[in-house]
Amino acid sequence: MSRTTPLSEVHQSLGATLTDFAGWLMPLRYGSESAEHNTVRTAAGLFDLSHMGEIFVTGPQAGEALDYAFTGQLSTLAPGKARYTVICAPDGGVLDDVIVYRLADEEFMVCANASNYPRVAAELTERAGGFEAKVVDRSEECALIAIQGPRAAEILATLTDADLDGLKYYAGLPGIVADVSALIARTGYTGEDGFELFVANDQAVPLWQALTDAGARPAGLSARDTLRLEAGMALYGNELTAEITPFDAGLGRVVKFDKPGDFVGRAALEANPEPRRRLVGLVARGRRVPRHGYPVVDASGAVVGEVTSGAPSQSLGKPIAMAYVRPEVSENDHLAVDIRGTHEPVDVVDLPFYRRKK
């Protein structure tokens, strides 16, 4: 039996096609997923992300505990700012990718993936053991609604007095939105401007209602997946797994070897800084879609990699994919994807596939 979010009845009343995602019953799409995708690219879409985890780390040494637990240096984060980082196993494999928000000098919030947050909470509790820091998993009490798209700021501004102009990308501040007390964060997973609103469970329905009344349109996980793929963002379980290091995934920038002190995974990552594979973007020349798990082959037909995510791209008008290939594979190689037995030619491109106009 899948778990439900505080917004599940709203999704059902909207006629959403529901799907199990990481043990949660979530809206896949409300109508046409292509239309939902385009709404986020041109106006504003609304996502229920209440399945994600919120883990609070507090205390005088909360920052130091997070520096030990994650690859990034969170102790230097200014209050009100956020940072993308990863949590590794001792062998350097990625256990989750998260956003850490510093809410106050001694208070941080870790936003973790739905499939991983119980593990992340357990790891953080253990890793914080030697520090003056307390870890509390508040995922069960906390709902998350994202408004994403070029009209997100304009729509949100009609519902709050918070200083949205002063709120920069990867920053967050507490505020009142439509009479609801929220943490307003300027973060997202779509490649567009937008906000993520963390609220108490019992406030999710009125907030969702106010945002749709103000002009945001519900969008499901199918659109979310194609939006993040176009933006070249990794999805845990596809591009990131416990067998992948941050270097493999092209996330070397989030590994801070120069920070003081040890962190879990440091020794293994320092010993193996060379990526064992390379994450690349692929654009199909034909119309068939390379999908998760399909082999990538070279001109001779030899397998040189595997697709991690693939979908038809609205923005490019062609199928796109991310894939891990052998490190020596170059843009000039004539690659193809084995799509159910037929080798369909693809071009290797730089990520992201889509970048919004500033």
Place this chain on the structure above:
Amino acid sequence: MSTIPSELSYTKEHEWVAGLDDGLTVTVGITEFAAEALGDVVYVQVPDVGGTVTAGDAVGEVESTKSVSDIYSPVSGEVVETNQSVVDDPSLVNSDPYGEGWLFRVRIDGDPSDLLTAEEYGALTAGE
């Protein structure tokens, strides 16, 4: 609740067949139930005109944002026409699955068997 026109025949794999009453040539498509389950269709591959198809064989594919499915021929015979409009604009499968979204026509060879009536297909999909 999706539409299931009573005058058509159906397969368990969610194809529909029209024109059986008239004799030789039938039209094949996929049902509204299947189109709704797939989501937005982005790619349709139909069999080649002039080729022969056998009932139950995978003869093409229909691909949406999230998934891909084989198209199974409901009948045996020769493919005499394919719908270039649906190849050019696969969204016709979603907008008009029993009309503009038809896929191919077959000059049938022998009597088709194992097809479902609208009532039987409705019972099959009611539980899904």
